[in-house]
Amino acid sequence: MxxxxxxxxxxxxxxxxxxxxxxxxxxxxxxxxxxxxxxxxxxxxxxxxxxxxxxxxxxxxxxxxxxxxxxxxxxxxxxxxxxxxxxxxxxxxxxxxxxxxxxxxxxxxxxxxxxxxxxxxxxxxxxxxxxxxxxxxxxxxxxxxxxxxxxxxxxxxxxxxxxxxxxxxxxxxxxxxxxxxxxxxxxxxxxxxxxxxxxxxxxxxxxxxxxxxxxxxxxxxxxxxxxxxxxxxxxxxxxxxxxxxxxxxxxxxxxxxxRGAHVYAEVAGYATRSNAFHMTGLRPDGREMAEAIRVALDEARLDADRVDYVNAHGSGTKQNDRHETAAFKASLGEHAYRTPVSSIKSMVGHSLGAIGSIEIAASALAMEHHVVPPTANLHTPDPECDLDYVPLTARDQLVDAVLSVGSGFGGFQSAVVLARPERSVR
Incomplete structure (x- = not known):
């Protein structure tokens, strides 16, 4: 409902x-x-x-x-x-x-x-x-x-x-x-x-x-x-x-x-968690991010296999990239391997608190244009990062639901789900 x-x-x-x-x-x-x-x-x-x-x-x-x-x-x-x-x-x-x-x-x-x-x-x-x-x-x-x-x-x-x-x-x-x-x-x-x-x-x-x-x-x-x-x-x-x-x-x-407004996307789900673990360190299993993703999807009433694109935190540090790769696998299951994931930080850098909103903008525009932005500079994937990270070139793809995630010093882990308002729900 x-x-x-x-x-x-x-x-x-x-x-x-x-x-x-x-x-x-x-x-x-x-x-x-x-x-x-x-x-x-x-x-x-x-x-x-x-x-x-x-x-x-x-x-x-x-x-x-x-x-x-x-x-x-x-x-x-x-x-x-x-x-x-x-x-x-x-x-x-x-x-x-x-x-x-x-x-x-x-x-x-x-x-x-x-x-x-x-x-x-x-x-x-x-x-x-x-x-x-x-x-x-x-x-x-x-x-x-x-x-x-x-x-x-x-x-x-x-x-x-x-x-x-x-x-x-x-x-x-x-x-x-x-x-x-x-x-x-x-x-x-x-x-x-x-x-x-x-x-x-x-x-x-x-x-x-x-x-x-x-x-x-x-x-x-x-x-x-x-x-x-x-x-x-x-x-x-x-x-x-x-x-x-x-x-x-x-x-x-x-x-x-x-008022007949143009709608880019519905903010269908949101959740945030803290790992209560370390100021800058992350557990390798991505448990807290996975939990934030699960709760955000539940609020959106969206099954994991309905996610068409993941806009990753993708900072370019070894521990973060492995951490969120594990989180995607834990929260999306086998669908994680079929879902394009990309990081726009490869192009616009990491603007700390601002980047989460900039990534939401990219996610909404991906839905608007049915295009997944690429991960620039990705030539040799880390074997521990074995998902589809859309290397180098943007990809035309039907995008009706996007998961955007972030990870912050202090242990913060947040997830936002954007979806088309006319989507069917569970």
């Missing part, structure tokens, strides 16, 4: 700001072309660091339409969120002025908040690190906004005129999945009709690079940045840091149908 339409939540608008591609159309073109946006870091001199590459967004806040005041008071990640939310709302066709603002909410995910702004301001007030006691008179007037990630949700709420539930979700690298899952639950609980939801991060800074260097999580393949991100490949040796944002308009299915 399916949910009534006023309890079903659908995506009617998508906005994307990603490395190599600003805007949803450009983003999808990059993915289906199999192009990579990874390169040597240009934001600062990376030569002192072990990993010197990243997936940077070629973003100009003024050209993107932000006012001087918006630019002055916001961190780069917040700027991404404002611009991307506006694209999502425009794509949805919603007339914000006709909505009840108290029934419109915002949920924004972020793993590391205003890292770029804080890094820049520290260098300013400390005179490049030379002062033990910093001089706060040199700080920007809105420095407090950089210290509190809640400012991200505030800025998006102002941009779209939302006066309903507003929150920030910060669960490490699953933040982007969790923000969308949480927003869908807010609508199902009857607390809002429309939610503007997604995630943003701009972590490419010396402090972030140094932290990942310390645990050797990022790749040191500095001589070949374009091919450095190699999920599921036997030669992979860590992920490539990225940045970016994706934001969606979510609304009740009956609300969308009443």
């Amino acid at each position: 399916s949910r009534p339409d006023d309890r079903r939540v659908v995506i009617t608008g998508i906005g994307v700001t990603a490395p190599g591609a600003i805007g949803t159309k450009n983003f999808w073109q990059l993915l289906t072309d199999g192009r990579t946006a990874t390169r040597r870091i240009s934001f600062f001199d990376p030569s002192p660091f072990r990993s010197q590459i990243a997936a940077e967004v070629d973003f100009d806040a003024e050209l993107a339409g932000l006012t001087p005041q918006e630019i002055r008071r916001t961190d780069r990640a917040a700027q991404f969120a404002i611009v991307t939310a506006r694209e999502a709302v425009e794509d949805s066709g919603l007339d914000l002025g006709a909505l009840d603002p108290a029934r419109t909410g915002v949920t924004i995910g972020s793993a590391v908040g205003a890292t770029t702004g804080l890094d820049q301001e520290y260098r300013t007030v400390s005179d490049g690190g030379r002062l033990d006691v910093v001089d706060g008179t040199y700080a920007v007037p809105h420095l407090y906004n950089f210290l509190v990630p809640s400012s991200f949700a505030t800025e998006v709420a102002w941009a779209v005129g939302a006066e309903g539930p507003s929150t920030v979700v910060s669960t490490g690298c699953t933040s982007g999945l969790d923000a969308v899952g949480y927003a869908a639950e807010v609508i199902r609980d009857g607390l809002a009709d429309v939610m503007v939801a997604g995630a943003t991060d701009a972590p490419i800074s010396p402090i972030t690079v140094a932290c990942f260097d310390a645990i050797k999580a990022t790749t040191a393949r500095n001589d070949d940045p374009e091919h450095a991100s190699r999920p599921f490949d036997a030669s992979r040796n860590g992920f490539v840091l990225g940045e970016g944002c994706a934001v969606f308009v979510l609304e009740r299915l009956d609300h969308a149908r009443a």
Whole structure:
């Protein structure tokens, strides 16, 4: 038995700001072309660091339409969120002025908040690190906004005129999945009709690079940045840091149908689990991710063999790729071997909290176009990763249901199921 339409939540608008591609159309073109946006870091001199590459967004806040005041008071990640939310709302066709603002909410995910702004301001007030006691008179007037990630949700709420539930979700690298899952639950609980939801991060800074260097999580393949991100490949040796944002308009299915909106997908199922095991380590059996997948499929009322595509976390670390391969086998059974799996981090890097929403965007667009994006740079599969990872080239395929998963430091494991609203249920 399916949910009534006023309890079903659908995506009617998508906005994307990603490395190599600003805007949803450009983003999808990059993915289906199999192009990579990874390169040597240009934001600062990376030569002192072990990993010197990243997936940077070629973003100009003024050209993107932000006012001087918006630019002055916001961190780069917040700027991404404002611009991307506006694209999502425009794509949805919603007339914000006709909505009840108290029934419109915002949920924004972020793993590391205003890292770029804080890094820049520290260098300013400390005179490049030379002062033990910093001089706060040199700080920007809105420095407090950089210290509190809640400012991200505030800025998006102002941009779209939302006066309903507003929150920030910060669960490490699953933040982007969790923000969308949480927003869908807010609508199902009857607390809002429309939610503007997604995630943003701009972590490419010396402090972030140094932290990942310390645990050797990022790749040191500095001589070949374009091919450095190699999920599921036997030669992979860590992920490539990225940045970016994706934001969606979510609304009740009956609300969308009443206004004749285009529906990309239904957010049919969501679940999150924690492994309570290790800050960065993963059990090899993938049990917690498998459990999140099982619960998400149950909420979606979808049998495992109805999944047409899996958008993997696919970070390109050896333990993660093996962990989620085991999770897919445990949760999907034999169907795992028949299901295409791919990682878009091979092309746009790992933007920490933002990547889950960027991957949901890729999943919804895969359904829209019946095309599975590829895993770039996959030439020699790891024998322990023996599923169909769609190497190198996008694939035409009927896609009516997608499973998108994420794994984050702290033990977070999340899964989102997207499906066509007209699908049959159990």
